[in-house]
Amino acid sequence: MKRTGISRIAAVVSFLVFIGLVLGITGKIVRAKFIGDSTTIVDGFYAEKKNDIDLIVIGSSNSFCTVDPLVLYEEYGIASYDFGSSSQPMNISALYLKEALKRQKPKVVALEVNMMAGDSINSKNEAGLRWGYTDIPLSIDKLQCIYQSVGAVNAEYFSYVFPVFRYHSRWKELSKIDYTYFYQDKTNYTKGYLETQSVTQQAVNLGDYDYEGEAWIGEANIVCLDEMVRLCARNNVQLLLFKSPKENWHRYETMAVRKLAEERGLKFVDYNELYHNGELELDVAYDFRDGDHLNDFGAKKVTGHFGAYLKENFELPDRRADSALNSWDNACDYKRRSGWQDYMSATKAEECFNQLMEDENLVVIVTRVNSGKGKRAQVQQWVYQDAVPALTVQWENNGIRHMRIGKKELVLSKLGSVYQVLIDGEDYYQAGSRWNIIVYDKVVKDVTANMVFDE
Numbered sequence: 001m002k003r004t005g006i007s008r009i010a011a012v013v014s015f016l017v018f019i020g021l022v023l024g025i026t027g028k029i030v031r032a033k034f035i036g037d038s039t040t041i042v043d044g045f046y047a048e049k050k051n052d053i054d055l056i057v058i059g060s061s062n063s064f065c066t067v068d069p070l071v072l073y074e075e076y077g078i079a080s081y082d083f084g085s086s087s088q089p090m091n092i093s094a095l096y097l098k099e100a101l102k103r104q105k106p107k108v109v110a111l112e113v114n115m116m117a118g119d120s121i122n123s124k125n126e127a128g129l130r131w132g133y134t135d136i137p138l139s140i141d142k143l144q145c146i147y148q149s150v151g152a153v154n155a156e157y158f159s160y161v162f163p164v165f166r167y168h169s170r171w172k173e174l175s176k177i178d179y180t181y182f183y184q185d186k187t188n189y190t191k192g193y194l195e196t197q198s199v200t201q202q203a204v205n206l207g208d209y210d211y212e213g214e215a216w217i218g219e220a221n222i223v224c225l226d227e228m229v230r231l232c233a234r235n236n237v238q239l240l241l242f243k244s245p246k247e248n249w250h251r252y253e254t255m256a257v258r259k260l261a262e263e264r265g266l267k268f269v270d271y272n273e274l275y276h277n278g279e280l281e282l283d284v285a286y287d288f289r290d291g292d293h294l295n296d297f298g299a300k301k302v303t304g305h306f307g308a309y310l311k312e313n314f315e316l317p318d319r320r321a322d323s324a325l326n327s328w329d330n331a332c333d334y335k336r337r338s339g340w341q342d343y344m345s346a347t348k349a350e351e352c353f354n355q356l357m358e359d360e361n362l363v364v365i366v367t368r369v370n371s372g373k374g375k376r377a378q379v380q381q382w383v384y385q386d387a388v389p390a391l392t393v394q395w396e397n398n399g400i401r402h403m404r405i406g407k408k409e410l411v412l413s414k415l416g417s418v419y420q421v422l423i424d425g426e427d428y429y430q431a432g433s434r435w436n437i438i439v440y441d442k443v444v445k446d447v448t449a450n451m452v453f454d455e
Contacts, residue, residue: 044081045103055079121149129160189334204285204291206245206272213250240269282298346451365437369434390403419431
């Protein structure tokens, strides 16, 4: 009788585990992927090497649109990561800190305080909660945090625990990336920062900083701040508060946050205050993408000041002095290779090709079309890898040629008068010119240029 009872309990537990696995797997497929935003930031953080980050930046989108870790590294050697999510309430900031401390031993955690003043953890901004919770692994801390946000164990609660309940209708719009994303490389080469060179259509108004008013900071937000203070103290981490520049932030809010910081022995730097006092130069017509967020131009300016402030007030090592290359070196190299390259200004195919052959990290696919009056066009294609020919084709008949470039499949094909250069199924060939040169960068792991030349 006793064995029968144990068997039944084991069967029930096994069934519940099975259901949990099914819900978890299906949830990973159907749930929204916030590519370039929260999903990419969170997954990139878990892809980082353990105990490799000295500064972690936490908060809402103001955090990862303000502090550019690659600027911090290039100018000061600080190894940092922006571990935030859009519209992140304070209880989720505390959850992200807990998650960060499970994998890293940072010397400093910087909390962007935009969501501390005037917003509540019980506001139930669904978008902010989805962005914050969806990609964080299931844990007791996450379950408790969801309860703080929802206030009950109900259908809404379980939709955050198992996203399949919220996104089940996405079956109709699933694409290839929904099935393949979780097998892809999750490395985040911006270290959580959201790159954008978009410029606001109207100049941002930072001139109302001295307007009179009264700041409201909810008690629940103060409780979350105190929890973060204790977590940092327990883990020998210094907590820094900072405020990014934005519209509708006032001196009375600065004073309210500074009072909380001083009472807890924390440092606080406000870039609205520094701008207002003439200690920070920003172009309000050029350095913002909207009233709340900086673009790359503004972020570079603020990050430069932030790095100097960090170096002056905290002991953060210069990782550029390390003998071996680290992931920030790799990320900076990735950034350099992703932008404009000298060979892109070439006016002739030969000039461009000669420059490309100087870089062994490039795969170069060249197509030449020779045609004359009354003659059938002759098409030749070459693939250069490691600066030497890896494949040569002079097309006479229809056909296909395959080869691998990294983890991607390259296909050259001819069908009648139609030619293709397919990389993982996407056609890059541009017809109509004598020369087509396609550049695949093995560091960036993508096509970085597709050029045509008439001579």
